[in-house]
Amino acid sequence: MPRKAAAGRAPLRIATWNINSVRLRLPLLKDLVAALEPDVLCLQETKCPDELFPHEGVAALGFGHRLVRGMKGYNGVAILSKRPILLREDDPDWCGKGDCRHLGVSLDAPGGPIELHNFYIPAGGDIPDREKNPKFGHKLDFVAEGTAWSAARPARRAIMVGDLNIAPLEHDVWSHKQLLDVVSHTPIEVEALTAWQRGGEWHDALRHFVPADQKLYTWWSYRARDWRAADRGRRLDHVWVSQDLVGGLTRHAVLKDARGWTQASDHVPVMVEIAA
């Protein structure tokens, strides 16, 4: 994809992908880079302790700057960058669990530092009731913490991305009606995520490009016999930008092809280009 400067600033490409094991799917990163050419790539569900992170393979793709926050078996996030990144030391330990679901950095962008946050919000289990299912409670608590965190500090030159595990709009799911009781699209989750977005004055960068009445998915279940034919997707992966960056948005991509790759993740990479 050719790059074109906008608003007098060089375009910056930020991508996000729930990779579902960085060690297993390391070879696929090469295809992602060829397709999207991201300057910064945020990963979720790396499922990799920091001492085992495949730094060499990632560096070979041009990501000279890397910050990882992983653990054994579950969760894990990473930010891979072609530009310098600096860890934000003062960010919260979400729900006090130390479970590697967030990484915040200061990114050296063409027009000055940008605050970049990479999130992996809890999936929330199967039953949408916090009394019967503590995992659902954890998810709601996490989103509530995020809401308070954003509201306390207005976002300037800020981007947040990641697997938020909530599909907020009617056309972010294949059937609004059939998913109203399914974790990821219940009204309580949708309201909670919308409150975070509203209170933090975040702008939904993907819906900036794709009208709300058009279907848009970033995840298709492994359990479908034929994910493409059924097309029962959900938009669980998001890019939000602060209002002062909205005017710089130049393009986006949802790499649906990646769902058909050999040994695919159930999520596909999402990219936003922004003059920043």
Add this chain to the structure above:
DNA sequence: ATGGTCGTAAGACGA
């Protein structure tokens, strides 16, 4: 049809 399939890591558990 209340299933189905993944990854981790070695039997469940989380998604």
